[in-house]
Amino acid sequence: MLTKRIIPCLDVTFRDGCSRVVKGTQFVDLRDAGDPVECAMAYNRQGADELVFLDITASSDARQSMVEVVARTAEKCFMPLTVGGGLRTVADMRAMLMAGADKVSLNTAAIRDPELVNAGREAFGAQCIVVAIDAKRNPDGRSWSVYTRGGRDREELDAVAWAEEVARRGAGEILLTSMDADGTKDGYDLGLTRAVSRAVGIPVIASGGAGTLAHLAAVLGPEGQADAVLAASIFHFGQHTIAEAKSYLAACGLPVRSVV
Amino acid sequence: MSIKIGVIDYGAGNLQSVRNALRALGRESVLVADAASMEDGVDALIFPGVGAFGDTMSTLRERGLVEPLRAWIRAERPFLGICIGYQVLFEGSEESPGVEGLGVFSGQVVRLRAPGLKIPHMGWNEARLRHPADPLWDGLGAAPHVYFVHSYHPQPVDDALIAATTDYGTSFASAIRWESGAAVQFHPEKSQELGLRLLANFLHLAEAQSAGAGVSAPV
Numbered sequence: 001m002l003t004k005r006i007i008p009c010l011d012v013t014f015r016d017g018c019s020r021v022v023k024g025t026q027f028v029d030l031r032d033a034g035d036p037v038e039c040a041m042a043y044n045r046q047g048a049d050e051l052v053f054l055d056i057t058a059s060s061d062a063r064q065s066m067v068e069v070v071a072r073t074a075e076k077c078f079m080p081l082t083v084g085g086g087l088r089t090v091a092d093m094r095a096m097l098m099a100g101a102d103k104v105s106l107n108t109a110a111i112r113d114p115e116l117v118n119a120g121r122e123a124f125g126a127q128c129i130v131v132a133i134d135a136k137r138n139p140d141g142r143s144w145s146v147y148t149r150g151g152r153d154r155e156e157l158d159a160v161a162w163a164e165e166v167a168r169r170g171a172g173e174i175l176l177t178s179m180d181a182d183g184t185k186d187g188y189d190l191g192l193t194r195a196v197s198r199a200v201g202i203p204v205i206a207s208g209g210a211g212t213l214a215h216l217a218a219v220l221g222p223e224g225q226a227d228a229v230l231a232a233s234i235f236h237f238g239q240h241t242i243a244e245a246k247s248y249l250a251a252c253g254l255p256v257r258s259v260v
Numbered sequence: 261m262s263i264k265i266g267v268i269d270y271g272a273g274n275l276q277s278v279r280n281a282l283r284a285l286g287r288e289s290v291l292v293a294d295a296a297s298m299e300d301g302v303d304a305l306i307f308p309g310v311g312a313f314g315d316t317m318s319t320l321r322e323r324g325l326v327e328p329l330r331a332w333i334r335a336e337r338p339f340l341g342i343c344i345g346y347q348v349l350f351e352g353s354e355e356s357p358g359v360e361g362l363g364v365f366s367g368q369v370v371r372l373r374a375p376g377l378k379i380p381h382m383g384w385n386e387a388r389l390r391h392p393a394d395p396l397w398d399g400l401g402a403a404p405h406v407y408f409v410h411s412y413h414p415q416p417v418d419d420a421l422i423a424a425t426t427d428y429g430t431s432f433a434s435a436i437r438w439e440s441g442a443a444v445q446f447h448p449e450k451s452q453e454l455g456l457r458l459l460a461n462f463l464h465l466a467e468a469q470s471a472g473a474g475v476s477a478p479v
Contacts, residue, residue, distance in 0.1 A: 001385065001386070001427060002377075002381065002383050002384070002385045002408075002428055003383060003384045003385065003405065004383075005383050005384065044452065047452070049383065049384055071276075074276065074277060074280055075280050075283070075284075076284075078277075078280070078281055078284070078449060078450060078451070078452050078455055078456060079407070079450055079451075079452055080407060080409070080450050097274055098274070098276065099276070100274065100276050100277060100280065101274075102274065102277070102409075102450065124310075125310055125311060125312060126380065126411070127310060127380050127382065127409045127410070127411075128310070172380050172382070172409075173380075173382060201378060201379055202378055202379070202380070203378045203380070203382050203383070227378060227382075227383070228383070257384040257405040258405065
């Protein structure tokens with residue numbers, strides 16, 4: 001049976017030619033908890049199912065630095081690697097994939113130019129193309145709009161309709177973040193995740209709001225219907241290990257990969 | 261005994277991942293982009309990667325690799341196909357109608373039929389091994405979790421070829437095995453420790469064959 005994936009996300013910044021994981025992580029066994037490659041290796045050892053790097057500066061200058069981070073990580077971590085943040089062209093995507101990323105994640109660039117999703121699919125195959133959607137619940141309580149610029153700008157796009165469109169255009173996966181839940185540690189937006197997951201025939205990664213292991217179970221179960229969970233702080237700060245999360249999910253009856 | 265490992269370069273996909281995995285096992289590899297480099301002392305071939313069936317076949321044709329690959333496998337030389345490198349061994353694919361595959365084995369590549377399930381089949385799933393004692397699977401257990409990302413899979417006509425099956429809506433052949441080769445739908449180079457173990461096992465078998473010990477000898 002296909003297992004539910006647990007995907008730690010590393011938010012990376014670049015300053016003075018130096019890549020850093022935002023806030024760092026609190027793994028005791030790392031020499032440098034702010035080094036993205038060290039963090040990736042720690043998650044590889046813990047048995048994370050995949051890894052996501054997000055360049056939160058999303059600047060052109062940072063891109064070459066991200067390519068180097070990806071290349072160094074791919075030499076050491078033999079697990080699927082997704083890279084997002086500031087990718088705007090097929091050439092940007094190619095640079096990441098050639099460096100060793102398995103998937104690239106498009107967000108604002110796909111909204112500005114939806115043809116970019118088609119072009120990515122044509123060039124690399126749907127399995128390489130993740131579309132990240134940042135969504136906020138509308139005042140009606142029953143629908144969600146797409147936001148850009150970290151939740152500051154509201155786009156005239158319904159989140160479910162946009163998910164359907166990018167799936168049609170050739171995305172292989174959706175990384176869905178609830179801007180309402182993100183950072184709250186109050187749990188994922190189950191209604192949003194369920195609505196998107198039901199609407200599309202491609203896998204959905206739920207993101208934003210994980211505070212406890214029960215939150216992971218809820219969004220991966222019938223209430224949320226996600227195929228995978230993205231989480232940062234509950235793992236970064238040693239609150240839980242990947243193995244603990246998997247044991248918990250297994251006890252809830254969810255299929256997970258045992259960590260060897 | 262050190263052997264020369266060739267990695268088929270079909271002009272797309274991420275060859276670096278499999279080369280990184282080989283390097284982690286202490287092995288260097290050479291890229292094989294034409295027939296001449298295949299014959300230049302290569303002892304074992306790995307055909308990795310992702311991509312579309314039609315694009316991959318047209319690159320193989322342009323690079324003059326179709327006949328050399330057929331001959332390599334038929335001569336029972338060590339070969340490991342991964343994902344698209346598994347699919348092209350068959351006669352054709354629903355992904356690219358009308359495009360002829362290598363046709364080393366009988367059968368077609370078909371789209372996953374998994375009503376109600378997400379396509380691509382993406383993530384970690386079990387490969388249930390028919391013969392876990394086969395030295396190629398040494399250390400993997402009977403049903404290792406390995407990483408899949410695909411929308412199509414081969415349907416081998418010869419059931420005896422099938423070495424592993426995986427359930428996703430339907431049960432499909434996730435690995436095949438012949439005397440001195442194997443091909444898998446999943447990605448060993450992305451399957452952490454178990455994947456590296458599989459690659460190491462393949463290299464040990466290729467070394468044993470190269471040393472004249474025969475590929476079936478227990479390790």
